[in-house]
Amino acid sequence: MREEIIKKAADFLQTELRKTVGFTDRTERMVEYRIEHSFRVARIAREIAKGEGFDEERMYVAALLHDIGYTVQYESAEDASRHGRVGAEIARPFFKELGYTDAEVEEMCYGIAIHVDDTSDFSGERTPFALTVGDADNIDRFDAYRIYEGLEFMKFSEMPLAEQIDFTDKRISKLKQFREYPYGTKTADNMWHEKVDFQLEYFNRLKNQLESSSIATI
Ligand SMILES: [Fe+2]
Ligand SMILES: [Fe+2]
Incomplete structure (x- = not known):
């Protein structure tokens, strides 16, 4: 360059x-x-x-x-x-x-x-x-910054617990759909999967944490 x-x-x-x-x-x-x-x-x-x-x-x-x-x-x-x-x-x-x-x-x-x-x-x-x-634009939009920005935009921290769980649930299904989005090159495809998998891991962990935030079912 x-x-x-x-x-x-x-x-x-x-x-x-x-x-x-x-x-x-x-x-x-x-x-x-x-x-x-x-x-x-x-x-x-x-x-x-x-x-x-x-x-x-x-x-x-x-x-x-x-x-x-x-x-x-x-x-x-x-x-x-x-x-x-x-x-x-x-x-x-x-x-x-x-x-x-x-x-x-x-x-x-x-x-x-x-x-x-x-x-x-x-x-x-x-x-x-x-x-x-x-492709590069989309990949940037699915990195760490946007997780934070998206949660802030949706006022996640102000939602009641049930709503938070529902939100993470919907986010996880959306991410699973997005994962299949066809990219122009193999390299972009790999980068995309890495970003989406990172978000899936994050939201799955968030959902698990939220689900353990109320009294245990016997
Ligand atoms: Fe643009
Ligand atoms: Fe852009």
Whole structure:
């Protein structure tokens, strides 16, 4: 990986996203979280690239800018689902400026365009490289931070015990379904299973602990 390219992409990401602090739905911390998430996704994508023999630098740069579409203010969560397509448009001239070939740029942009809802507004091929952008994004969303964030968001600590048990139960069945989600590469598949298995272990242990939190049945 060429250091100056990585630095340029990181600067572009941070400068553009930081301009959005103050949008109706963005606090400074939310914008910083988006940047931190982007760096993690880029690292995951690079690991997949390493395992699959893709160009690591190009993969890292594409994944780093996967959420660059958030430089736009969206009307609602539904409207924000086009941030992949918007992001591809923003990233295209930047990728060209970095010196990647037209075919390379298109593959990177296609990966960004389809990473949210698998829909693009321009034609492209679902190559393993393009699919890796969304795969890396999903893998990050299922790591340790999100367990905590998800529980906090659902106000887990304020739920009565029975509700907590029910919540963990539902989470476990959802995770079992998610585990079968098809990924673009074998490397991503393995990383995904590792993350989901970690969450399954966590929620199973949580459920066992909660179930032993009331009087023993004889
Ligand atoms: Fe995204
Ligand atoms: Fe993302």
